[in-house]
Each structure stands twice: as C-alpha cells, then as structure tokens.
Amino acid sequence: MSAIEFDGVSRTFWARPGVFRRRSIEVRALTDVSFSVEPGELFGLLGPNGAGKTTSIKILTTLLLPTSGRARVLGFDPASEPQRVRPQIGYVFGGDRGLYDRLSARDNLSYFADVYRVPAREKQRRIDELLDVVGLRGRERERVETFSRGMKQRLHIARGLLHDPPVLFLDEPTIGLDPVGARELRETVAGLQSAGKTILLTTHYMYEADELCGRVAVITDGRIVAEGTPASLKRGIADRTVIEIEATGVEEPLVSRLREMEGVTSVVVEEQDETQLVLVQSSLGAQLVQPLIGALEGVTVRAVTAREPTLEDAYVALVGAA
Amino acid sequence: MIRAFATGLRVHLVHLLRSPFDLVAILIWPVIFASIAYYLIGTEGSTRVLFVASLGAAMMMLWSQVIVGSGFSLDQQRNQGTLELLVAAPVPLVIVIAPVMIASAAFGIYGLLVTLAWGRFAFGIPIAIDHPVAFVVAAVAAIVSIGLLGLIAASLFVLSRAASYFGVALQYPVYLASGLMLPLALLPAWIDPLSWVLAPTWGYRALTHASGGGGAWRDIGMCVLLSAVYLVLALPCLAWFERVARDRGTLKLS
Numbered sequence: 001m002s003a004i005e006f007d008g009v010s011r012t013f014w015a016r017p018g019v020f021r022r023r024s025i026e027v028r029a030l031t032d033v034s035f036s037v038e039p040g041e042l043f044g045l046l047g048p049n050g051a052g053k054t055t056s057i058k059i060l061t062t063l064l065l066p067t068s069g070r071a072r073v074l075g076f077d078p079a080s081e082p083q084r085v086r087p088q089i090g091y092v093f094g095g096d097r098g099l100y101d102r103l104s105a106r107d108n109l110s111y112f113a114d115v116y117r118v119p120a121r122e123k124q125r126r127i128d129e130l131l132d133v134v135g136l137r138g139r140e141r142e143r144v145e146t147f148s149r150g151m152k153q154r155l156h157i158a159r160g161l162l163h164d165p166p167v168l169f170l171d172e173p174t175i176g177l178d179p180v181g182a183r184e185l186r187e188t189v190a191g192l193q194s195a196g197k198t199i200l201l202t203t204h205y206m207y208e209a210d211e212l213c214g215r216v217a218v219i220t221d222g223r224i225v226a227e228g229t230p231a232s233l234k235r236g237i238a239d240r241t242v243i244e245i246e247a248t249g250v251e252e253p254l255v256s257r258l259r260e261m262e263g264v265t266s267v268v269v270e271e272q273d274e275t276q277l278v279l280v281q282s283s284l285g286a287q288l289v290q291p292l293i294g295a296l297e298g299v300t301v302r303a304v305t306a307r308e309p310t311l312e313d314a315y316v317a318l319v320g321a322a
Numbered sequence: 323m324i325r326a327f328a329t330g331l332r333v334h335l336v337h338l339l340r341s342p343f344d345l346v347a348i349l350i351w352p353v354i355f356a357s358i359a360y361y362l363i364g365t366e367g368s369t370r371v372l373f374v375a376s377l378g379a380a381m382m383m384l385w386s387q388v389i390v391g392s393g394f395s396l397d398q399q400r401n402q403g404t405l406e407l408l409v410a411a412p413v414p415l416v417i418v419i420a421p422v423m424i425a426s427a428a429f430g431i432y433g434l435l436v437t438l439a440w441g442r443f444a445f446g447i448p449i450a451i452d453h454p455v456a457f458v459v460a461a462v463a464a465i466v467s468i469g470l471l472g473l474i475a476a477s478l479f480v481l482s483r484a485a486s487y488f489g490v491a492l493q494y495p496v497y498l499a500s501g502l503m504l505p506l507a508l509l510p511a512w513i514d515p516l517s518w519v520l521a522p523t524w525g526y527r528a529l530t531h532a533s534g535g536g537g538a539w540r541d542i543g544m545c546v547l548l549s550a551v552y553l554v555l556a557l558p559c560l561a562w563f564e565r566v567a568r569d570r571g572t573l574k575l576s
Contacts, residue, residue: 061410065568086412093403099402102337102341103336114326115411115412115413116412120325
C-alpha cells in the first residue's frame, strides 16, 4: 500500500468578483491529478506559483475537500476520515506564519504538543529533543516575534514533528531562507527521510529537489506534466545544450526572434541585479553560439557559456511546453 | 483533551495580555460606558444604583470582547496561519476554539476591575460586595456562559473572515435584550423571553445579586444551564461549518 495516493483528483474554486450582477467564475486549481508516494520515500512536487502544489497538500492534510477523485494517506481518506488522518501527519509550510508571535518558542511547542495529543509524560522530553534537532536550544524562552525567519522556519519543523508523525508534508519549507539556513534545513529534511519518514515536499527550487528527492512530479496549471527520478527528467533533455548569455538590454521582440531560430527549443530570461541572464536550450549544441551572438544586435553581451542541462532546465522545458 | 483545552486557555490569555493595543482598548471601553451610565443616572442616584450600572458596563464590555474580540482573534489566527494548524489537529475543533472564546471573555475580568476602580476613584462609588464568594463564582459563571454563547457564533468566524463584522452588529441588540443598557421593564414585553436565553442577562443578574441583596445562586445556576445548552448547540454548528470551510477553502486568508 502506498503511503500517499492521489487518484484522479480535481479541485475547482468559484470566485464571485464584482458587487452587482455577480457571476461565478470557475477556477480549476487541479485537473485529474494522480501520483503516489511509497512508505519512506521523499517525493517532490515541483511547479511554478499557482500550479496547484499547495492545493494538493491542503487536500491531503484534510484542510480542503477535492471536487472529484480520491486521496489516501496511509489508507485513510482525508475528505471523509479526517480524524484518522490527522494524528498520522505533520504539516509544515514556508514563511514566517503559523506561530504565535507573542509567545515563546517553548510555549508554542507546548500548546501544539497538547493539541496534537503528545502524552503528558513525554511532552517535555520531546520538546527538548526537538529543540536540539532544530538548533534552538537556549533560545526557547524568547518570544517568537524576536526570531529570524530561519529560526521561525526551524521552529515550524519542530512543531510538525512533535507527535512523531510517519508522514510529513513540507510546503516550500525553505522559501525566504538565506543560503546557509536553507542548507541546514535541507540537511534536517534528509535526516528525517533517513529516520524512515514519508515526505511530500513542494518546492520551486530545483537544486533542492535534485538534492533531496528520490522521485519528483512536475505540475503546472493544475496538471501533472512529468513524473520520474530527477535523473530521468534530465535524461529527457540530454540531447540539448544550455547556452547562458549574460547581457543587458534584452527586450521581448528580441526574445521572440530567438525562439524562432532554427535549433532553439526554449528561451527564458531571468532578471538579475544589473544584468539579464538569457537561457537558451538548443538541440544543435555549441554550434548555435555564433548565430545567437549575431542575433543579439544592439544588446550588450558580457559573457556566453555552454553547459549540460540540469534539473532546472528540464523543469523549464516541461513547464514551457505545457 | 482537558490538557489541550487548559493549555489553549492559558496560551490565548497570555497572547491577549501581551498585546499593548488590546490592553489599552479594553481600558478605554468600559470607562466610557461606565461614565455615560454615571452621568445619565446623575448624582441623585444612590451609590448602589451607580455600582449596579458599573456592573452593567462591565458586562457590556465582556460581551463585546467575546463577540467582537474573539471574532477578530480568530481572524488574526487565520492571517497568521495558526487557524489551519488548529483545524488540522487531531483534537475536536471545539477543544481549540472554545479556549479562544473563553479567554476573550476572561480578559473581560480586567475590564470589570477597571470599571469598578474607575467608579471608585472618579465618581466615589464604594466597591460594596455583600457576598464575595458568590460574586467570584458569578463572575466565573458569566465568563464561561458568555464565552460558550460566543462559541455558536465562532462557527461562523471559522467559515469566513467577513463574519467578524456580523459580531460587531450583534453587540447592541444583546446589550438591550439582556437589560445591560436599559432596564428590561422599559422595553416591550416580547423581549423578555429573548432575554431568558441570553447568558449576559443571567451573568449580570448574578453579579448584581451577589454584590447586594443575595439570591445569586439561582442566576448562577441559569448560567450553568445555558452553558450546557450552548455547548450542545455549538458542537454540530462547528462540525458543519468546518466542513463548509473545507469545501470552500476559507481556512486560510488568500
């Protein structure tokens, strides 16, 4: 039996904008989404903002009902058996929400331990243990409002683990963290998987998914567009070369022209502090470099490099093609 | 579950007490209500009448704290992301929501003390309580019963953030129907049965009778009875509105 199952799940929201003559507008957040996660697996759900990652997690954590389809967590239906699912899961989301800011870290953990039914005789030991795991020992009596975002995020992880749930849902847990904080958190997550937890992780940081996840699914516009190991997704574009052009003055008409060039499969422009990074995927390899430079007339080019595709490139290709 | 309830009560009370804005707001509120009552009654009123008026002002503040304060408190939990975590907890929803309501009501004790102190120092009204034990029990019974009355409205607050404004609209009708603002004898007779099912009516009477004249225990008993009725009504309401909130996806501010 899979630890987590999502079988043909769809979810529709109805928005009613305006004041007079209000019409219902249907917004499909998920369309016939299916995937499964095996016990002890760390599975990544990747996708851009608004793709349906959080909606999927909300359904699995009993907070949202699906419009159609069936979900299962350890064999229980989150829609009709929430009381059976809730003791088995931990839910951690990114950002600095989800805590009582005016209370200390220990008071927060103490309250959530009680509502998550941690036995009284184990409560203090469990809190101390988790404060050690997330590196907050010595700061537990300080108010959460004085904590950095990274400290709050680590406190979130401790909260989600209080009742030692076998299944964990981590919804963009490293969002907004500095690189050191994010790396520490990834180490914590890897440790949890080693301890046998089943983890569903959502993220849009591809290096994070590549480092942590055994399998991933790419979701965009509420549909799964690819599923497999990070290596298999990369293999899907193994015949391509990624040409990175650091430049300034790249406008949309030029990007459209680049997309139409022979051998170009995708073009993405990332805005950086003072420059732009143009990522061109090509099936022609490095021989496309000269024609590309020729096409960048009127643009200041600072550097051009060609490299092998990464998981992020595979993701860009999948999301771009969807 | 009792532990979760007790910890929740302490946590929400501490959270309220650490908000300078709430502490100041709750200071101003009963002082204004009590001052209006004192000036309406005037210096011809006996100190006893003025004292009872101050109890009415304190009860008004207590009800407002429950029906408005707790609504905004749940909204704050929706904004800060804790409402979802509480709903997703294995304990029944009533165990996590009731402490929010009762903590808001208990915060009203602070308002009661402020009102009595204001009357004493600003208007020279002596704090005369004939039956201190009954007075304390009456205060606790009033807090619990008014908090549980708020629990029925809380199911609406869980469903929608706009419901907080419904709480604002419910303030004055209950002030009037409970006899907190005007004696019930001045109001139409059809309001009487309505007043019997409202906890503020009996909480106010219990405090008034405990402070002088006696006979508070019958009113305290009514507070206990109504608490049980409110709890029985609130349980299915909370379950139903939780289901609707999960269907509509309104547990999170988005």
